[in-house]
Amino acid sequence: MRKRVGKKKTAARIVLFIVALLVAAAFIMPMLLTLVNSFETQSELSSNYGTVFDPRQSMSEDVNLKLIPDRVTFSQYGTVLLKSPDYLYKFWNSVILVVPIVVFQIVVALLAAYGFTRWRGRLRELVFFVYILLMLMPYQVTLVPNYLVSDWLGILKTRWAVWLPAIASPFGVFLLTKYMRRIPKSYTEAAQLDGAGGWIIFKSIYVPVCRTIILSLAILLFVDYWNMVEQPLVLLKDVDKFPLSVFLAEINSGEQGIAFAAAVIYMIPPVFLFLYGEEDFVQGISISGRLKD
């Protein structure tokens, strides 16, 4: 009897494992194919994908997905990195847009989260609730106010129009406040008895304790803003200042090889950060789920 139950359990585990393998294969396939394609020669890509990227080709042949290229070449990467300044320039645009947002949203959020944690006033919950509401509003709602202010300030079509609202964005404040509220009071009691002021407590107790959550927030923000599309489209408008996340889709037929290589290069920073700080990324996501406590 017991043996049978054991067998049943093993069988269930094998089925679950196979399901997991299939799901994993489907999840990873797009990245894998992009990577493989970036090492294929342009002529091989053209013959594999013919009509998909080049509507002028009249033949109606199916695409030919390959996991191993006929000939591995690095020439696409050479072209992107050395000969085709457009892609590199747009990559640089992405860096200039995203890095200041990540750094300064964290600075502003650290200060504000500390402020919220120490604030004992009656209004605190109400104000924090406004932050949560703003955090939950989609871009379709928040971009209109952002646009209006950028217009008033005369920063529309400059990078400031993307930077400033993103730096003020309430997500970081929410995440860090959730974390700081769980820091026991005993951590600060001794410092307070010594007469340490707010700044000292902030700098030498709260910030060091928050080290890992700061890393989590940094990864979450980087991944999110590296992928931005709506804000540059509406607030920048200027194609020259577009990040690669918007530009990559505008490839010319006959340039797919380069585009695949650029796509891989564009994936590298967030994927690297993710693999480097997977635990922290997961922790950040987990804490972002504490909407109610």
Next chain:
Amino acid sequence: MKHRIKNRISEKAFLLPSFLGVGLFFVVPFIVVFYYSLVEGQLGSRFVFLENFKALFENAAFLLAAKNTAVFSAVSVPLAVVLALLLAGLIESKIPGKSVFRVIFLSPAVVPIASVVLIWQVIFHYNGALNGVLGRFGIARIDWFKSEYNQLIAVALFLWKNLGYNMILFLAAFNNVPKDVLEAADIDGAGALRKFFKIKLRYLSPSILFIAILSLINSFKIFREVFLLAGSYPMEGLYMLQHFMNNTFGSLDYQKLSSAAVVMCLVMAVVIAVMFIIEKRFGKDIEQ
């Protein structure tokens, strides 16, 4: 005493940069947006109350975008919650290589959409991989992007991107289910299904609420995939609210933009409030 007052002031000062930013870029302009939605013309101050909203609801583009977005969210949000819960259960079950699976399931969340758009084109094109596979089973070709099934593609892309993130939220929530309650159920001889529906689901209900809200917000971001695949004017079934907003930004019609933003804000507020109420009823008896 003096010292304390100084301390209180200095601790409020920490909030200042954020208050300035949130006030300047979100709160104040939103009040102005609300005002714009009620007046006529950009500089005009004549109150027309609901005229702008009436015009908005007679606007064919807005109605199409609102309908498409609503249908898309109504289909994809429940799927994103249920399938993520199943994935989390899969990770929690005793299979080998859990941590590898977790990384793989989460990886689409970090890959920029722009980087995989080319592959989506290869898969869903008329001569693409999907039709190739279906063809082998004798199923007729569909031009996915142009057919009435194009919302299905959007749902698939959305799930691919968002399931991992939701799964992590569920995995974190599993820790909130008290072990002793589960053990007590074990002793009473409750089966796995019964335990799941009678116990786990109740403790998970706040997380389900949050994941549903998050998925709802993220479902509005499907615009990115659609825009990168099909540009500013996609096929009818994929014309989303953000398309409408972007194209209205192009013509700078403040009344239209403002009233659309106010309507969406109200809809979001109502949907979120309803979700909160449902969750409160469902999870009531476990909250201390």
